Amino acid sequence: MNAPAIRELSYAQAIQEALAQAMDADPRVFLMGEDIGVYGGAFQVTGDLVHRYGEDRVMDTPIAELGAAGVAVGAALAGCRPVFEFQFSDFSALALEQIVNQAAKIRFMLGGKVSVPLVMRFPAGSGTGAAAQHSQSLEAWLAHVPGLKVIQPSTPYDIKGMLLAAIDDPDPVMVFEHKLLYKMKGDVPAEPYRVPIGKAIVRRAGTGISIVATSIMVHRALEAAEILSGEGIDAEVIDLRTLRPIDTATIIASVKKTGRLACVYEGVKTLGMGAEISAMIAESEAFDYLDAPILRLGGAEAPIPYNPVLEKASVPQTEVIVARVRDLLQGRI
């Protein structure tokens, strides 16, 4: 009996399948991270992979983010394809040296003679009550660094395809996975496939406003768009998917059609994705098509608090997106 070609998998299962298929296809691929072995990963993403692939390919590291990240960089330079899991994206702060000064620049500094085929995975975002040091959305930090690619897949289908594309990629790719997405289910083909890095996708076509969103915010923007459609507001929702390199063409085309732009993202509002997209539109031919100010909905200018009410209030929620887009469309902004 043939296995079904498309099954429903959770986002976490889709990652695990991509990792397994990458290891099956390429002996150079191996996994590194804290508690990714018998523990199965803090979010049970690697699950039982250690039993299937052994400790040589599913390596528990000591708690030593900077050193371990550097080991991954070195292994990538010398012919391996490491996939490195941070237990929480917040701990990337301990490894920034190797990510920013080394992985991102080695190829450039050595005149293009080498490359660093490294994938790093970052469980990110708030909503789990884990407070200020375990809830951040730091993707914009890394997206600021030429030499890195930064992706934020929002569905089980995309994470599998984009992770496989990331593992194929000759350059370092940083994968931000929102923790609240891990349990989300969706259709995923059983076969390996690739979803290209650097391409946004229109998740919902509309004519009244372009909402550009990332990660979990794509789902909130889609919910908001449904509610708004009941009020006669027809929003187009674009899932950016890749923060670097940004797919400017898809956004420009959409804004030229709708004449309005909102950016919705969980990272701190200031100097984040919204700033970049807004500026990009202001510089582009779409600027003349704008009928309203640009709206940015991002995280509060504060660390993520523990209290659940404050935690929710710190990042865009569906109701807030609805209210602010409505305000924009009704000329109140």
Next chain:
Amino acid sequence: MNVQARREADPTNQRPFYRQFQPEALQDALRRMYLIRRFEEGAEDSYMRGLIHGTMHLSIGQEASAVGSCMHLRKTDYITSTHRGHGHCIAKGADPKLMFAEFFGKEEGYCRGRGGSMHIADVESGNLGANGIVAGGIPIAVGAALAIKKQKRDDVAVSFFGDGASNEGAFHEALNMASIWKLPVVFVCENNKYGMSVSTERSMAVEHVADRAAGYRMPGVIVDGNRIEDVSEAVMEATARARAGEGPSLIECKTYRIRGHSKSDRNRYRSKEEIEEWAAKDPIRHFELELIARGILDEAQVDTIRAAAEQEIAEAIDFAREGTDPTPDEVTRDVYTVDLA
């Protein structure tokens, strides 16, 4: 208290711990161990009943290292703590009511509901913070010790951390600086055999964390972390050394966490037998038996202390549940000392 002088006046060297502390201090130590145990059982229970969210790291089975280390400390001495920090917090003098209020995310909590389990700290009692970042507090303790030295105080800083933390660069860099600058800091490693799921055998090139002290030219002492008197005597010596300007020490308390790493642990990396073996070495029971054997307490008095701790925790939970919720318009409060307009 001049610790050095007291030790010299005790030439018999028979468990100095029981001679140095008055019976009241010893009883108070037992009371604090019970408070920690009941606090964490109460926290666990509140979590199971859905009253609090997030996660938590329980130190059940590790109470002796927290209390034994803090018995020597004054209010003006500092500690830095960890993600597994409830015990350190109570041992340094925090009020369980305000800790529970923090757990429940209330304004009355030590961190006004902003920090939660992983960040509970009573700054007034000298606790510079629990920490969500493994090893994050170790260099901070060294910095506090640097300030103490600059200010010519005879206080000390005690840094608690786990075995896993000793694999972080921050640990090694911090110990080196503490040593070259002869700072008044005591590094207390609570080695509970695992950093989350990874055993020390699998993560450390040496057998003992204390072995690492040699690389930084400071004393490295190993004690039975489930025996409060062993911990306390080692910390006493180290704090005396620190206060006398002789520099840092590293103390490794061999202990064990009875609960899982956090609420999501399935205990796949250790055996039931191992957990049971350590549960039999309960640090609270050990201390009680010692106190009874020495005639410092009888069973009835122990029961009274235990019941009082239970009562205090029950009241603390009631207090926390009645607390005030912060309002969403205050999300950016306290990001800066002077709020940005």
